Amino acid sequence: xxxxxxxxxxxxxxxxxxxxxxxxxxxxxxxxxxxxxxxxxxxxxxxxxxxxxxxxxxxxxxxxxxxxxxxxxxxxxxxxxxxxxxxxxxxxxxxxxxxxxxxxxxxxxxxxxxxxxxxxxxxxxxxxxxxxxxxxxxxxxxxxxxxxxxxxxxxxxxxxxxxxxxxxxxxxxxxxxxxxxxxxxxxxxxxxxxxxxxxxxxxxxxxxxxxxxxxxxxxxxxxxxxxxxxxxxxxxxxxxxxxxxxxxxxxxxxxxxxxxx
Ligand SMILES: Cc1cc2nc3c(=O)[nH]c(=O)nc-3n(C[C@H](O)[C@H](O)[C@H](O)COP(=O)(O)O)c2cc1C
Numbered sequence: 414x415x416x417x418x419x420x421x422x423x424x425x426x427x428x429x430x431x432x433x434x435x436x437x438x439x440x441x442x443x444x445x446x447x448x449x450x451x452x453x454x455x456x457x458x459x460x461x462x463x464x465x466x467x468x469x470x471x472x473x474x475x476x477x478x479x480x481x482x483x484x485x486x487x488x489x490x491x492x493x494x495x496x497x498x499x500x501x502x503x504x505x506x507x508x509x510x511x512x513x514x515x516x517x518x519x520x521x522x523x524x525x526x527x528x529x530x531x532x533x534x535x536x537x538x539x540x541x542x543x544x545x546x547x548x549x550x551x552x553x554x555x556x557x558x559x560x561x562x563x564x565x566x567x568x569x570x571x572x573x574x575x576x577x578x579x580x581x582x583x584x585x586x587x588x589x590x591x592x593x594x595x596x597x598x599x600x601x602x603x604x605x606x607x608x609x610x611x612x613x614x615x616x617x618x619x620x621x622x623x624x625x626x627x628x629x630x631x632x633x634x635x636x637x638x639x640x641x642x643x644x645x646x647x648x649x650x651x652x653x654x655x656x657x658x659x660x661x662x663x664x665x666x667x668x669x670x671x672x673x674x
Pocket of ligand 1: 559560587588589591592593638639640641642643644645
């Protein structure tokens with residue numbers, strides 16, 4: 414075939430496509446395990462950070478993360494509707510985000526301001542253990558901001574199942590400097606000490622426009638993110654949703670009834 418013929422050019426381009434395609438596919442398959450391992454490690458770091466077991470900016474080797482996690486954290490799969498531990502589901506292999514997309518393991522969410530479309534039947538929570546007792550509960554939260562779904566964790570004092578110990582968002586697509594300030598350690602530091610529920614057991618906590626007072630005198634309000642009221646409202650909505658009757662409300666009721674055990 415002549416080197417500059419149309420057939421040669423198309424054939425050469427097709428060959429390059431096939432070679433590159435095989436290369437990329439092989440790399441994706443070969444690196445899949447490592448990607449899954451890194452994802453798991455990142456989740457463990459997020460859980461340690463919101464639990465206060467890893468300081469802001471602290472750098473840990475993967476083995477140190479795994480050890481600190483194993484020494485302090487007990488993962489548990491919770492049946493959301495029943496509010497009790499799910500039977501026969503291994504927390505080590507349970508993937509809540511995957512379950513949420515699987516029609517066999519999830520249901521349509523009732524209309525909600527957090528814009529959560531599907532609810533997993535089971536959710537993965539983490540218990541921070543201290544002297545053999547549950548010290549802190551770490552619950553996954555998610556909901557829509559302005560541009561994206563924000564994914565994070567909220568840490569709750571197990572003693573009253575009401576006092577916030579920390580919040581973090583590990584994945585979102587909000588604008589850096591505006592809604593992206595949900596990542597700002599100074600803003601996250603405004604959460605500990607606030608209360609989720611009022612005396613009637615209704616989730617009251619919310620991000621307000623402007624400034625809130627200190628937790629002791631203004632327990633249900635957190636400073637708004639300046640220039641980012643839509644993301645701020647999104648955070649209020651998602652926290653209220655996940656601590657309400659369609660989220661972890663039944664689980665928290667059971668824990669309170671059992672005296673936080
Ligand atoms: C490019 C661009 C990016 C923005 N990103 C965000 C954002 O991530 N979160 C947000 O709430 N508002 C964002 N806004 C602002 C919103 O459109 C809206 O004006 C704001 O949420 C209102 O908040 P404020 O009343 O505190 O000013 C963005 C605006 C522009 C032009």
